[in-house]
Each structure stands twice: as C-alpha cells, then as structure tokens.
Amino acid sequence: MKDIDRISTVDIEDCVSSKRLYHSDQYHVVSEDEKDRVQKQLLGWYQSEKRTNMPWRKDNEKTWDKQTLGQRAYEVWVSEIMLQQTQVATVIDYYNRWMAAFPTIQDLANADIEKVNTLWAGLGYYSRAKRLWEGAQKVVNQLGGLLPDNAKDLQSEIPGVGRYTAGAVASIVFGETTPVVDGNVIRVIARWRAIHADPKKAKSVELFWDIAASLVPESNPGDFNQAMMELGARICTPQNPDCDKCPISNECKALNQLKCAKELSKNGFFDEKKKKRKTVDSEHDCSVCQELPDDLDEAAYAVTRYPLKVDKKPPRDEECAVTIVERIVSKESKPLYLISKRPNTGLLAGLWEFPSLELDSLDTDYKERLSKSTQFLKTKYQLELDQPTRHDLGSVVHLFSHIRKVYHIEWIQYQHDQDLMDVDEAQVKWVTLEELKASPIPTGLKKALKLLEKFKTTTPTPLKKKVVVKKTMKTADISSFFMKKD
Incomplete structure (x- = not known):
C-alpha cells in the first residue's frame, strides 16, 4: 500500500477512492519517525505560541522541594477540574478567587462546604466543587497533606480524579511520562491519523489513549501534553480548524485527503464518479473505523469529518x-x-x-x-x-x-x-x-x-x-x- 502521507500526482485518484480509505488497524500505528517529527514540531510550536495569561501555568524548577511540588500539584489539580466542560476565559476569574480564598490544600480541607459552593456558584457542574473539597480533606487527613506524585495513585486515591486529570497533574507537575486525553486531544489525533470512529466507544477510547501514550516524550511530558491540548483548543478546533497555522499539518492524514479531493475536483472527478456510482470491493480490516460510502464528493473530505460525528441523546x-x-x-x-x-x-x-x-x-x-x-x-x-x-x-x-x-x-x-x-x-x-x-x-x-x-x-x-x-x-x-x- 502506498504511503498516503507522501502522495504523488499519479496517486491522487487512489487517495480518495474507497480502496484507499479502507485499511487495517496498522494504518493508525505511529512510526518512530512520525513520533520524532510530531514531538519536535509540537514542542517548538508550544514554546513560542503557548498562552501565558493562565495563572496556573508556570515553568517548573528543578530546585523545587517536595512541599513546593505539592503546592503546584494542588494548583494544577484545581485548574484541571475547573477546566472540565468550561472555557479558559471563564475559568481564570474563578481560579483567582478560589486561590485567594483557599491558597493551600489545607485551607480548602478546613473550609465549610457552603463557602466552597459559594465560590463555585455560576461555574456549573457543582459536584466538581464537592469532590475537590472531599479530595482535599482526604489528602490532609490521610495522605500527609500532599497529593500523590504519580498518575496511578492520583486516580485511585483522590475522589473525582479520573484518568485525564491524573495524567495532567502527574506529567505537568511531577514530569511523569504519561498521556492525557480530552476532547481536544481526541480531535487532534483523530484528524492526524484519520480515525473515522465513534470517540465514545471503548475500543476507540483505548486507541486514542494508546496513540497519545506512544507520543509522550520522556523529557518535557507536561509541555507536550499541554501542547496537544492547546493545539486542539486554538488551532484544530471543532468547526473551523486553522490548518495553515498547524505545526503538524504536513503529517495530517485528514488534511492530505482533503488536498487530494480538491485536486480531483478540478478535473471533474467527482462528477464522473456520481454518474458511475460504482461499488468497489473493499479490504477494510480496521476494527475501529467505520467504513465510508464510495459516492462521496469533495465536500465530504473536509477535515472536520474527523472525529466521527455521533448523534447525541437529546436532553x-x-x-x-x-x-x-x-x-x-x-x-x-x-x-x-x-x-x-x-x-x-x-x-x-x-x-x-x-x-x-x-x-x-x-x-x-x-x-x-x-x-x-x-x-x-x-x-x-x-x-x-x-x-x-x-x-x-x-x-x-x-x-x-x-x-x-x-x-x-x-x-x-x-x-x-x-x-x-x-x-x-x-x-x-x-x-x-x-x-x-x-x-x-x-x-x-x-x-x-x-x-x-x-x-x-x-x-x-x-x-x-x-x-x-x-x-x-x-x-x-x-x-x-x-x-x-x-
């Protein structure tokens, strides 16, 4: 099978045919060369483009002692919980007020739940505030006043801390080589690897986590994870991705498919294809992706078709x-x-x-x-x-x-x-x-x-x-x- 990411003019028609879109699980595996390029490109972009107006975002110092790292873990933990389902612009003011009222995890543990709820009012998903408060009490009363320094223990010991939050705190604060996967990261990976699958299904979720884990470098894992999330939040957005500004656009399978489709459209390829409506025998062996129909037109090759859109259950x-x-x-x-x-x-x-x-x-x-x-x-x-x-x-x-x-x-x-x-x-x-x-x-x-x-x-x-x-x-x-x- 030809390399879809290094496609030549003679391969363009094959790029968007049904045969090309059918693939095996191996299609999504990240090679060492791809991993090295993406790490380098993303970390370079993040160092020059990262947002600096977030009060919880700080550069770690190698000289920090255990207590200082514990305080940073508390700050990152609070910010990550607040950022769930909430925009950064909204969170900044809430975070500043929270840290003014509860500057340390001990202050939060000693607080009255009424004061906690008052400071959270308007941020939504109120159970998050209660879990932060309960988590702080457990840390102070049972864990010596310091959050665990690894993702496994963070997830198993702290109420309300799931796989994502545990990975974020462990990588950003303690430098653990562990991935994070949220909606932004899923969107970036789905487009980069052309994963046409329901992102909520268990097999898809594990694929995204496996790919994310394969990418995280041993040096600067926190910066890399933040780069992935920031790329999804600012560039690889749900509706209007700015592919021209994306640092890994040359690696993106979804964007390559779109470029191929545009070239073919100039020559009337899709008009002829609609007339013929051929059914092509497939070799689709991917256990994650859903098959695509053969009668697609140029518009169907938009980058935004990844990840797969699924109908939400109405409220x-x-x-x-x-x-x-x-x-x-x-x-x-x-x-x-x-x-x-x-x-x-x-x-x-x-x-x-x-x-x-x-x-x-x-x-x-x-x-x-x-x-x-x-x-x-x-x-x-x-x-x-x-x-x-x-x-x-x-x-x-x-x-x-x-x-x-x-x-x-x-x-x-x-x-x-x-x-x-x-x-x-x-x-x-x-x-x-x-x-x-x-x-x-x-x-x-x-x-x-x-x-x-x-x-x-x-x-x-x-x-x-x-x-x-x-x-x-x-x-x-x-x-x-x-x-x-x-």
Missing part, C-alpha cells in the same frame, strides 16, 4: 414551579426572601434555591401550578396564604448536560413580622437581596431573580398581604450560617 424535558416568597418585616427593614437547601446528593446537591416543586407533567398551565404550589408551601413550609397577591412572572429555561429544565416563576409578596415556623432551620433561611446574590444558588434560579427585578421596575408596587403562620420554632438568618465559629 430530557423537566418542568419546575418556583415560588419567590418575599416578606416585608417593616417599612424600615430590607425585604427578606425565602430559600431552601437542596439535598446533599443529586442534581445541584447542597445548593440553595427558592421553594421549588418538581412537576410530574409537562405543559402545565398557571392555574394548575398555582394549586400545586399553594399546597406545597403549606405542606413543606407551614405557610398558609389568605387571599395573597401573587404574580406569574413567566418562565426561564436552563440547559444542563442531560436535562432541559423549564422554571415557571411565581412571586408572592406579603407583610409579616415573624419568621417561618415549624421547619428545620438548617434547611430553610430568610435572606436579604444582597445575601441572596452572594449565596450559592444555581444559575437557573439567578435567571428567575432577574425576572423578578425586571418585573419590579416595570410594574406598580402591589398590595402587601398578611400571612397566616403557625407559631412553634423560628428559622435562622442565613448570615449566621456564614459567620465564623469560635
């Missing part, structure tokens, strides 16, 4: 009735808002929210939600309203990775000088607007608060009604929840 629809309860104590005092703490497990675990009732059915109308919310407030919060002033503020939509959540927002405002009664004071709080904005509430409910603020600026002040409550036990003000204990 399920859920609806929730949210009640913003505002209490006026006196003319001189600030309004207070009722918030409730979510369970410690599941979606948005441990965060605060307005009273929220999950709806069993979709497309509910306001009258139906009104009835259910009234019963919900009475049952859970012992709040019985006597002909209250209530406003339907509309709905907001928030997308989670697997859920499309519709929040139907209602506002109740009333005047009363007593707190809620007969509820767990650790789970229910009255807060001012300032305390509310500073507390860890989900992004979806921040949208609800914006709806209320917009409504108040465009609607006359409604009449404030009295409320009927049972007198048993007062709730605490949330500010006391954040006060330092003696």
Whole structure:
C-alpha cells in the first residue's frame, strides 16, 4: 500500500477512492519517525505560541522541594477540574478567587462546604466543587497533606480524579511520562491519523489513549501534553480548524485527503464518479473505523469529518414551579426572601434555591401550578396564604448536560413580622437581596431573580398581604450560617 502521507500526482485518484480509505488497524500505528517529527514540531510550536495569561501555568524548577511540588500539584489539580466542560476565559476569574480564598490544600480541607459552593456558584457542574473539597480533606487527613506524585495513585486515591486529570497533574507537575486525553486531544489525533470512529466507544477510547501514550516524550511530558491540548483548543478546533497555522499539518492524514479531493475536483472527478456510482470491493480490516460510502464528493473530505460525528441523546424535558416568597418585616427593614437547601446528593446537591416543586407533567398551565404550589408551601413550609397577591412572572429555561429544565416563576409578596415556623432551620433561611446574590444558588434560579427585578421596575408596587403562620420554632438568618465559629 502506498504511503498516503507522501502522495504523488499519479496517486491522487487512489487517495480518495474507497480502496484507499479502507485499511487495517496498522494504518493508525505511529512510526518512530512520525513520533520524532510530531514531538519536535509540537514542542517548538508550544514554546513560542503557548498562552501565558493562565495563572496556573508556570515553568517548573528543578530546585523545587517536595512541599513546593505539592503546592503546584494542588494548583494544577484545581485548574484541571475547573477546566472540565468550561472555557479558559471563564475559568481564570474563578481560579483567582478560589486561590485567594483557599491558597493551600489545607485551607480548602478546613473550609465549610457552603463557602466552597459559594465560590463555585455560576461555574456549573457543582459536584466538581464537592469532590475537590472531599479530595482535599482526604489528602490532609490521610495522605500527609500532599497529593500523590504519580498518575496511578492520583486516580485511585483522590475522589473525582479520573484518568485525564491524573495524567495532567502527574506529567505537568511531577514530569511523569504519561498521556492525557480530552476532547481536544481526541480531535487532534483523530484528524492526524484519520480515525473515522465513534470517540465514545471503548475500543476507540483505548486507541486514542494508546496513540497519545506512544507520543509522550520522556523529557518535557507536561509541555507536550499541554501542547496537544492547546493545539486542539486554538488551532484544530471543532468547526473551523486553522490548518495553515498547524505545526503538524504536513503529517495530517485528514488534511492530505482533503488536498487530494480538491485536486480531483478540478478535473471533474467527482462528477464522473456520481454518474458511475460504482461499488468497489473493499479490504477494510480496521476494527475501529467505520467504513465510508464510495459516492462521496469533495465536500465530504473536509477535515472536520474527523472525529466521527455521533448523534447525541437529546436532553430530557423537566418542568419546575418556583415560588419567590418575599416578606416585608417593616417599612424600615430590607425585604427578606425565602430559600431552601437542596439535598446533599443529586442534581445541584447542597445548593440553595427558592421553594421549588418538581412537576410530574409537562405543559402545565398557571392555574394548575398555582394549586400545586399553594399546597406545597403549606405542606413543606407551614405557610398558609389568605387571599395573597401573587404574580406569574413567566418562565426561564436552563440547559444542563442531560436535562432541559423549564422554571415557571411565581412571586408572592406579603407583610409579616415573624419568621417561618415549624421547619428545620438548617434547611430553610430568610435572606436579604444582597445575601441572596452572594449565596450559592444555581444559575437557573439567578435567571428567575432577574425576572423578578425586571418585573419590579416595570410594574406598580402591589398590595402587601398578611400571612397566616403557625407559631412553634423560628428559622435562622442565613448570615449566621456564614459567620465564623469560635
């Protein structure tokens, strides 16, 4: 079989034929020459082009002692967890605030989970914050205050640290020759080696990890891994790759196929091919890649066809009735808002929210939600309203990775000088607007608060009604929840 990466003019038609695209597993194996060229080209590009505005990115010093390396491991660990599913530009501010609040792993371990969630609020995927906190506690209480210095132990010992994060910390901080594979690296390898396979399938995943492992040099493994990730993030992007700026474009099988297709298109090759619609006997023995049809045109040879696009499972629809309860104590005092703490497990675990009732059915109308919310407030919060002033503020939509959540927002405002009664004071709080904005509430409910603020600026002040409550036990003000204990 001719070398597809060193193709001549006479080979161009063969390059994009079905026979050429069919191959064995050996097609994806990286030769020593290819490995040497890619290492040299990528490391050279990274040294001159790497982003320097990332506060967690530092050059390691050979003179660093064990404690300094441990601190660097903590910093890289935090940054890698934050960067999961989140853009660098967003993470920078969160990282700086986090390190100001928890400069060492001991500070994080000693922190209250409420403060951890407050600093994470708005970054999404809140379980990441809890795992960082739990991991820090284990390191301090069981591992002598230092993260493990190798990928194997990082993955097995630290909660929430998977194969990727373990490889990143171990290679960047401790110089271990171990790979990292994230979405950016998968995209780079898939195009470089023309891997037309579902990147989520187990066999594909192992192939990407095997290729990545074969590339990592013994010297500067951290820089090489960061170069691979940076190449995918900045140059080899999902939709508009800038192949002219890619340091390994001469090695890229996907780009070579595109160049061949363009040459053939000039001579009308694809027009003739469509007329003939020949079926070509294949020699496709690759156990990973999916076969390509024989009747492709030039557009089908875009670099972006790698990695294989797979249909995502659509997020399920859920609806929730949210009640913003505002209490006026006196003319001189600030309004207070009722918030409730979510369970410690599941979606948005441990965060605060307005009273929220999950709806069993979709497309509910306001009258139906009104009835259910009234019963919900009475049952859970012992709040019985006597002909209250209530406003339907509309709905907001928030997308989670697997859920499309519709929040139907209602506002109740009333005047009363007593707190809620007969509820767990650790789970229910009255807060001012300032305390509310500073507390860890989900992004979806921040949208609800914006709806209320917009409504108040465009609607006359409604009449404030009295409320009927049972007198048993007062709730605490949330500010006391954040006060330092003696």
